[in-house]
Amino acid sequence: MTPYAQLEARFAELHQLGHAQAMLYWDEAVMMPPGGGQARGEALAALAALAHRTLTAPEAGALLDARRATPKRLNDWQRANLRAMRRLHIRASAVPEALVHAMQIATTACQQTWRVARAANDWDAVAKPLAEVVALAREEAAALGDTLKLDPYDALLDAYEEGTRADDVALLFEDLKDFLPDFTEKVLRRQSAPLPLEGPFPRENQRKLGEEMMRALGFDFTHGRLDVSHHPFCGGVPDDTRITTRYSEDDFLESLMAVLHETGHALYQQGLPADWRWQPVGDCLGAAVHESQSLFIEMQVSRGRAFMDFAAPHIRQHLDGRQGDAAWTADNLHAHSIQVRRGYIRVDADELTYPLHVILRFELERALISGELAWWTSRKPGTSARAISGFRPPATSRTGCMQDVHWFSGLFGYFPTYTLGALMAAQWYAAAAAAMPGLEAQIAAGDFAPLVGWLRREIHGRGQLKTARALLTEVTGAPLDPRYFKAHLERRYLGG
Amino acid sequence: MTPYAQLEARFAELHQLGHAQAMLYWDEAVMMPPGGGQARGEALAALAALAHRTLTAPEAGALLDARRATPKRLNDWQRANLRAMRRLHIRASAVPEALVHAMQIATTACQQTWRVARAANDWDAVAKPLAEVVALAREEAAALGDTLKLDPYDALLDAYEEGTRADDVALLFEDLKDFLPDFTEKVLRRQSAPLPLEGPFPRENQRKLGEEMMRALGFDFTHGRLDVSHHPFCGGVPDDTRITTRYSEDDFLESLMAVLHETGHALYQQGLPADWRWQPVGDCLGAAVHESQSLFIEMQVSRGRAFMDFAAPHIRQHLDGRQGDAAWTADNLHAHSIQVRRGYIRVDADELTYPLHVILRFELERALISGELAWWTSRKPGTSARAISGFRPPATSRTGCMQDVHWFSGLFGYFPTYTLGALMAAQWYAAAAAAMPGLEAQIAAGDFAPLVGWLRREIHGRGQLKTARALLTEVTGAPLDPRYFKAHLERRYLGG
CATH class of the missing domain: 1.10.1370.30 (Neurolysin; domain 3)
Structure with a gap:
């Protein structure tokens, strides 16, 4: 397989992990019984960590570099695909896996607490979990900003709007x-x-x-x-x-x-x-x-x-x-x-x-x-x-x-x-x-x-x-x- | 981390993949619109391949061997856990990832065809996909039988009833x-x-x-x-x-x-x-x-x-x-x-x-x-x-x-x-x-x-x-x- 074909195989697998993540998110919001929350949070965190590992693996970086060195021409779609792959790889590589995992655990828990606390108008219940989420988000923003040479907030915004x-x-x-x-x-x-x-x-x-x-x-x-x-x-x-x-x-x-x-x-x-x-x-x-x-x-x-x-x-x-x-x-x-x-x-x-x-x-x-x-x-x-x-x-x-x-x-x-x-x-x-x-x-x-x-x-x-x-x-x-x-x-x- | 603790971390991640698989299976049978079948089959196959890779990775084998060589005593639960891990590792290692992936794709497709064909009493529609599944199952049974020194059917039965x-x-x-x-x-x-x-x-x-x-x-x-x-x-x-x-x-x-x-x-x-x-x-x-x-x-x-x-x-x-x-x-x-x-x-x-x-x-x-x-x-x-x-x-x-x-x-x-x-x-x-x-x-x-x-x-x-x-x-x-x-x-x- 050419480096490009290997990259396509790797990103297809990432897409399938994304399929699982998307369905588990949907299920959490629409179907999941309330007691399923903690287990779901752990499952989502493990999938996020696996996706992060797939995206940041040294092989992925090597393939992206090898492709850059390969003269064979790609069509417009393939070129755009490669560009999108590179962007995902760079962003993911800026953040350590432990932070990705911690963020997923913290946000799933905080969100679940919020759901109950909001109905009860109970700010005190969410104050601590929110503080933890904000601290992790600032850590992520700083790491991304460092790699991308961007202001931390810009580095977050750039994820949603390149x-x-x-x-x-x-x-x-x-x-x-x-x-x-x-x-x-x-x-x-x-x-x-x-x-x-x-x-x-x-x-x-x-x-x-x-x-x-x-x-x-x-x-x-x-x-x-x-x-x-x-x-x-x-x-x-x-x-x-x-x-x-x-x-x-x-x-x-x-x-x-x-x-x-x-x-x-x-x-x-x-x-x-x-x-x-x-x-x-x-x-x-x-x-x-x-x-x-x-x-x-x-x-x-x-x-x-x-x-x-x-x-x-x-x-x-x-x-x-x-x-x-x-x-x-x-x-x-x-x-x-x-x-x-x-x-x-x-x-x-x-x-x-x-x-x-x-x-x-x-x-x-x-x-x-x-x-x-x-x-x-x-x-x-x-x-x-x-x-x-x-x-x-x-x-x-x-x-x-x-x-x-x-x-x-x-x-x-x-x-x-x-x-x-x-x-x-x-x-x-x-x-x-x-x-x-x-x-x-x-x-x-x-x-x-x-x-x-x-x-x-x-x-x-x-x-x-x-x-x-x-x-x-x-x-x-x-x-x-x-x-x-x-x-x-x-x-x-x-x-x- | 001790080899045992590393094994626990690896198997916890496998459990989380299993969570995703279980929920996607449930969703397929209870919620999924009919047109979602092919994408779901691919997602399940990717998860099965990832689980297989996690289970059969050389590191997993090395950890299991290292643990065997470590004199530190484990309690009854940990010992039973290690035994169960080893069994899963050996069974998975007997079958190549490509076969695991192919089996998942073939069975999801065959099952989806069967659902429609059964209602229509249409044997011809399932004959070919079933033949493919049987061929893959025989291949899997032979590979398992080889490793486990068992008759091929016994090797399959052993998965469900050790x-x-x-x-x-x-x-x-x-x-x-x-x-x-x-x-x-x-x-x-x-x-x-x-x-x-x-x-x-x-x-x-x-x-x-x-x-x-x-x-x-x-x-x-x-x-x-x-x-x-x-x-x-x-x-x-x-x-x-x-x-x-x-x-x-x-x-x-x-x-x-x-x-x-x-x-x-x-x-x-x-x-x-x-x-x-x-x-x-x-x-x-x-x-x-x-x-x-x-x-x-x-x-x-x-x-x-x-x-x-x-x-x-x-x-x-x-x-x-x-x-x-x-x-x-x-x-x-x-x-x-x-x-x-x-x-x-x-x-x-x-x-x-x-x-x-x-x-x-x-x-x-x-x-x-x-x-x-x-x-x-x-x-x-x-x-x-x-x-x-x-x-x-x-x-x-x-x-x-x-x-x-x-x-x-x-x-x-x-x-x-x-x-x-x-x-x-x-x-x-x-x-x-x-x-x-x-x-x-x-x-x-x-x-x-x-x-x-x-x-x-x-x-x-x-x-x-x-x-x-x-x-x-x-x-x-x-x-x-x-x-x-x-x-x-x-x-x-x-x-x-």
Whole structure:
């Protein structure tokens, strides 16, 4: 076997370890009985250690070097694959296996503690495990920063969004901080309350409606499932993609929009290039592109007025909404789907205030990792916090610092990708609309095949053939630019 | 670290790989969408190859040798652990990794094909994949036989039941072949039909009844689940033990007895020694002991008359059986639970004809592995086949050679353990009854704690501290003896 072929074999095995990890994560969130947690944590830690060993083995490094010295030409996909392999190898080699193992044990335990403590609003229960996770994350960031010659926070961010630096993010976020608070005020003053929708909405009916929408968008149920978990997510592997939602019997739109959001992630995963299933080049691009796909489907498509022309009859059918009743018209349903509300909870936020939640977390986690801020220190609310809350700080840990699982599970550097994804989604959508003049009419008619076909061709099916930046520039004609997002908000919330 | 401590670390990692494998198997049978099969097969093959590599690495062999040379004393558990490690290492080293990988791919694919083909009664669809599995199994048996200096079939059997040889099994089975056909005839002539139980029995009610029975027997739901699959099984790991059943709305006893059977397996798994969770010595003994635990709960306990005194009110409560109605009395329900019927399907067989199904398969698979019989050859029915069927051969592949998944998933040498387990269960039960004079009264009162406590103390909690043979002799005072089983049958089916 050539060095390249040996590398492919090694990375195929890594992919299979990733399959096991993905399924064990899904199972933990959806199926696992509570007492299974410790054993699961150990199993995940062992898999992480094995993957790390496979990735950092001296043979892997030697093969990567040998390949560099080999003159034989590779095609574009193979070259991109090699590049992705090298990146994974370098990042993994920067961190010792013991730290990988310790991090997995600590984060699984902390996350499991958090789940119970959050419900009980019990900050004291998580303070110590969180401190341990933060300490390990800082250790990891320092090690990565050393190897990559990056600021520690940048080294973490780079895992989720290659080439993106915190200073670039801060610039984009300053722009949004200038724009969003006043814009939100304006929308709040202008918007009127839609007619209320009377529940209860039985879970089973909501599930059927969700599955129908998934099917309409092209989700392939022979290669996927819809289940229930505490927080909606998309997991699994391309040939077995699993999304989750949660149901409230008072509010069906929350669950429906979660399903549509996760369907966006799932379409990306199911649409990855089948020829490169088990290689890094066949994997998704960074977290921001992933989020841009979910927000494309949720924010750009599903909360648009045209989508409700298609969806309203299905909603009425499954949820006993009466045809002709003003509350169940497409207009009123759409008004519900774009209501803006201040609130403490990120996952409940609308697309105007959501970025402010993210900016708040970005600023805090950057300071946490740099050491400027200790995790137990309090701090005066800044622009974003004030704009989100309407100047009243949250009264409890549950609605404040304990609301999100990210830090408790060791995810630092991830939060900004939500908003990078939102900006990107608006930019992709503008390109799609330009390429397909009949797009809105197709959406209104429930004909999503052209749109999803475009996504598959331009984004999903290209895996990691290009970097996220190169792909965005090629497809949309411009690098990431917040003007698309702002224009979208102006049009939707203030436009005609 | 001492060589022993290093070995413990290595085998703990193997245990964690086993956790991933167990959960992926469970998921495949219970959750996986049909299109996920190929990717799952590849993932399982990679895990099997990784486990094989961990087990057979030269370092592992060197550590085992080093430990042999080290004079420092180990305690009984550590010594037994080392013995179990050595056995696993030797068996794994006999088979090349490529064969392990190929076997996993071939069996996953064949099993998935079988699932569809069996429903369609389509022998042609499975003939080729099965031929491949048989060829690989023969290759594996030959390699194992070479290393272990055993006949190839014995080398396979030894994986499931250490130290047991096909000739010993054949002797025991000859005894049963002499006894069971006439005995079955006698019971069939004697038994009368119980009063019919009128369905339908809604699945949800059956599930609740099953969970209630599981709880009563001591199944720990914080460390386990009950789900639905095509064939009932017990999977998972000790801290997360998952059993399945299937429901027919016409016949609740089938599902209930499957739940009780799998609960027997689950109690064994959940009762393994917590101090040795991730080591081979903390694992279950062979397949026959495992089956003896399920049959202990199902055949010895739950189909006994005393159990129905406890269960009948619960059954009536969940399934709308009327108190006072003769069909729903404990006597009539018990009569249903011990009805004997001839039939083609092993999994539907009663405890009299079940061993004959097993003997038929044992004789066939022994001949298949030795090469005396090619898998496509037809053969005249022998004693067991005639006794099972009442002399009419099955008309279709589905009710004949395609009914069981075992060979299609590469399990050869496993079938005899079902009947070894049945013999053993009767022998354990005799010992338990002798040790606890009030046992039947406790069972009738639903007080299972003393019985399950006895099982935990004498069997479950001892892991692999002793061999199956040594444990059986120590606990029951005798090596495996079919007289206990025959005496049990005489008492239940002909006795007063």
